[in-house]
Amino acid sequence: MIKVLIVDDHPLFAEGMKSMFKPGDGIEVVSQTINGHEIPSILDTTEVDLILMDIDMPVIDGIATMELILSKGYDLPILMLTMHQSMKQIKRALEKGAQGYILKDAHKSELIEAITLTSQRKNYFHPKINNQIFDYFRGKRSVKSDMPELSEREKEIIQCLAKGQNSKAIANTLHISEHTVKTHRRNIMHKMNVKTSAELINTCLEKGII
Amino acid sequence: MIKVLIVDDHPLFAEGMKSMFKPGDGIEVVSQTINGHEIPSILDTTEVDLILMDIDMPVIDGIATMELILSKGYDLPILMLTMHQSMKQIKRALEKGAQGYILKDAHKSELIEAITLTSQRKNYFHPKINNQIFDYFRGKRSVKSDMPELSEREKEIIQCLAKGQNSKAIANTLHISEHTVKTHRRNIMHKMNVKTSAELINTCLEKGII
DNA sequence: AAAGAAATACCGCTTTTGGGGTATCATCTC
DNA sequence: GAGATGATACCCCAAAAGCGGTATTTCTTT
Numbered sequence: 001m002i003k004v005l006i007v008d009d010h011p012l013f014a015e016g017m018k019s020m021f022k023p024g025d026g027i028e029v030v031s032q033t034i035n036g037h038e039i040p041s042i043l044d045t046t047e048v049d050l051i052l053m054d055i056d057m058p059v060i061d062g063i064a065t066m067e068l069i070l071s072k073g074y075d076l077p078i079l080m081l082t083m084h085q086s087m088k089q090i091k092r093a094l095e096k097g098a099q100g101y102i103l104k105d106a107h108k109s110e111l112i113e114a115i116t117l118t119s120q121r122k123n124y125f126h127p128k129i130n131n132q133i134f135d136y137f138r139g140k141r142s143v144k145s146d147m148p149e150l151s152e153r154e155k156e157i158i159q160c161l162a163k164g165q166n167s168k169a170i171a172n173t174l175h176i177s178e179h180t181v182k183t184h185r186r187n188i189m190h191k192m193n194v195k196t197s198a199e200l201i202n203t204c205l206e207k208g209i210i
Numbered sequence: 211m212i213k214v215l216i217v218d219d220h221p222l223f224a225e226g227m228k229s230m231f232k233p234g235d236g237i238e239v240v241s242q243t244i245n246g247h248e249i250p251s252i253l254d255t256t257e258v259d260l261i262l263m264d265i266d267m268p269v270i271d272g273i274a275t276m277e278l279i280l281s282k283g284y285d286l287p288i289l290m291l292t293m294h295q296s297m298k299q300i301k302r303a304l305e306k307g308a309q310g311y312i313l314k315d316a317h318k319s320e321l322i323e324a325i326t327l328t329s330q331r332k333n334y335f336h337p338k339i340n341n342q343i344f345d346y347f348r349g350k351r352s353v354k355s356d357m358p359e360l361s362e363r364e365k366e367i368i369q370c371l372a373k374g375q376n377s378k379a380i381a382n383t384l385h386i387s388e389h390t391v392k393t394h395r396r397n398i399m400h401k402m403n404v405k406t407s408a409e410l411i412n413t414c415l416e417k418g419i420i
Numbered sequence: 421a422a423a424g425a426a427a428t429a430c431c432g433c434t435t436t437t438g439g440g441g442t443a444t445c446a447t448c449t450c
Numbered sequence: 451g452a453g454a455t456g457a458t459a460c461c462c463c464a465a466a467a468g469c470g471g472t473a474t475t476t477c478t479t480t
């Protein structure tokens with residue numbers, strides 16, 4: 001019996017999952033939560049074989065949650081569940097250590113297969129995204145994964161930009177001169193090779209920098 | 211026993227729903243489909259008390275499907291199920307004759323309550339949107355809903371912005387005047403209530419608009 | 421037929437950005 | 451101790467953004 005912890009911000013979905021599995025399936029939902037921060041305490045008190053986690057969650061997203069769990073030393077296979085077949089999400093999930101990736105429009109049998117395989121530390125990709133993965137790794141593996149190294153200060157600047165602050169406001173927030181902010185911005189734009197701050201934010205969110 | 215037909219483009223969700231209900235709940239899922247066009251033939255062969263329908267479906271959306279069913283003379287309460295609390299969607303659903311409106315992040319107990327009430331031709335609104343409804347009918351049309359409604363054109367503009375294009379470049383891409391692009395940008399910024407395009411991109415990615 | 425969005429286009433104006441250069445100082449690394 | 455990196459700060463300037471209007475056309479809904 002594979003013991004599963006469901007992390008999803010839609011209780012209805014989680015409830016559904018939970019009651020969907022029958023004894024014959026060999027899968028049992030032992031716990032569920034809508035809050036990523038609760039996971040460690042659950043793992044400390046409950047025996048769990050696999051975490052089934054939604055990527056699209058509002059407060060702390062699935063990928064960040066996964067990082068949190070793995071960084072705390074918990075060694076569990078994590079199966080990511082999502083609505084979208086977004087390459088950037090898939091990539092981030094894999095980089096951070098997901099064992100599998102399945103779409104919410106999968107069938108029950110596919111989900112059971114995914115849970116069974118990933119619980120045995122085998123990788124699972126939903127058929128719909130398999131081709132996408134192969135294409136990606138055949139095409140531009142070495143080209144695109146270059147992530148320029150940004151300093152902590154630079155990341156702070158980006159976060160402020162994402163909140164809608166202009167150079168002057170950022171200067172006030174960080175207690176530095178507006179000139180300094182402008183210099184940082186210029187350096188960031190060069191490092192990331194983008195033309196506008198809109199593109200900068202898009203790129204940073206894609207690459208998971210902020 | 212309330213006999214329910216589920217219309218949802220995510221088989222996993224439908225499966226989950228189906229197996230979630232236990233005999234004690236007084237609810238039974240008698241059929242399910244991912245295609246709105248199949249509904250008439252199902253209704254002709256199966257006894258159904260209530261239709262539980264997802265609004266966000268790709269081919270033919272929930273509201274159009276509901277219209278189709280009601281226009282064909284089938285007289286059944288329809289409970290709409292959705293991810294978003296968009297005022298426009300709620301309004302349209304009610305106008306076209308939905309009996310109730312529930313969010314996908316509801317709990318099982320709430321869903322049971324919703325199904326029970328709507329099957330008796332009583333109206334049901336999910337608590338989360340109740341206040342919104344009241345505000346709306348009180349005249350506060352500018353309710354800050356989860357996602358402001360952007361037109362397709364506006365979304366195109368945002369996508370270009372995210373790619374680093376400036377107004378002139380966007381004008382060329384979309385074959386319109388730079389003035390038009392600027393007007394669109396201004397409208398978008400107001401709708402989304404953001405101060406800079408960097409914040410705009412951040413907000414759009416957060417809310418899943420692009 | 422009237423009202424309402426949505427897309428289109430234009431004018432003028434101020435502020436901000438993005439890009440160029442330069443420079444100091446502290447820290448970290450080899 | 452030399453060299454690299456990061457954070458800080460300043461100058462200039464053209465281009466773009468952002469914000470205020472107004473207005474026409476088309477399409478949908480009432």
